[in-house]
Amino acid sequence: NAGVTQTPKFQVLKTGQSMTLQCAQDMNHNSMYWYRQDPGMGLRLIYYSASEGTTDKGEVPNGYNVSRLNKREFSLRLESAAPSQTSVYFCASHLLSGGAVETQYFGPGTRLLVL
Amino acid sequence: GENVEQHPSTLSVQEGDSAVIKCTYSDSASNYFPWYKQELGKRPQLIIDIRSNVGEKKDQRIAVTLNKTAKHFSLHITETQPEDSAVYFCAAGVQGGSEKLVFGKGMKLTVNP
Numbered sequence: 001n002a003g004v005t006q007t008p009k010f011q012v013l014k015t016g017q018s019m020t021l022q023c024a025q026d027m028n029h030n031s032m033y034w035y036r037q038d039p040g041m042g043l044r045l046i047y048y049s050a051s052e053g054t055t056d057k058g059e060v061p062n063g064y065n066v067s068r069l070n071k072r073e074f075s076l077r078l079e080s081a082a083p084s085q086t087s088v089y090f091c092a093s094h095l096l097s098g099g100a101v102e103t104q105y106f107g108p109g110t111r112l113l114v115l
Numbered sequence: 116g117e118n119v120e121q122h123p124s125t126l127s128v129q130e131g132d133s134a135v136i137k138c139t140y141s142d143s144a145s146n147y148f149p150w151y152k153q154e155l156g157k158r159p160q161l162i163i164d165i166r167s168n169v170g171e172k173k174d175q176r177i178a179v180t181l182n183k184t185a186k187h188f189s190l191h192i193t194e195t196q197p198e199d200s201a202v203y204f205c206a207a208g209v210q211g212g213s214e215k216l217v218f219g220k221g222m223k224l225t226v227n228p
Contacts (some may be wrong), residue, residue: 043159
């Protein structure tokens with residue numbers, strides 16, 4: 001049971017390049033999330049997917065797109081990277097059970113540097 | 116929408132002292148309040164949570180209190196140890212509503228030996 005996994009662990013991009021961050025969970029969770037973490041800003045929600053087939057914007061969605069490929073996988077795409085997107089990106093998941101907000105489990109993070 | 120404020124942003128204590136981190140929230144519908152610990156270079160990990168039907172919860176050296184009337188909740192760490200040094204995040208969510216959690220900006224705790 002690997003929990004939540006993310007690839008890559010580290011990436012350097014040039015301004016304007018595109019890339020996709022991958023996230024997968026093997027806990028049979030319904031909901032998945034993408035956050036970015038910047039110094040002094042905490043964890044800010046980019047997009048989330050409450051269930052397979054649905055996605056919704058979070059607090060800071062501009063410049064990003066997501067795909068909930070199946071129940072296990074939730075990817076984050078940067079179409080044209082900008083230096084402001086330099087950050088640490090965390091994927092998280094949780095099991096929505098009986099209407100209760102359960103614990104979110106985080107992946108190890110992807111450190112992205114945009115030059 | 117929900118807004119979570121966390122204070123202080125940094126705290127330095129001597130080993131063995133207690134540490135308290137306070138958070139306030141704005142949405143009275145929020146009823147789930149987890150606390151996460153993030154060590155340097157690692158992922159956030161849940162350390163304790165509380166739901167609105169209880170006022171206090173303890174787990175060894177860690178306790179969380181909730182005051183729904185005042186819309187604030189606090190994390191208390193007693194007998195601090197150097198390994199408690201980390202960034203701590205509070206969050207708030209709504210049971211049965213949106214599946215989102217809103218996080219505070221975090222507090223860096225340093226425990227000096």
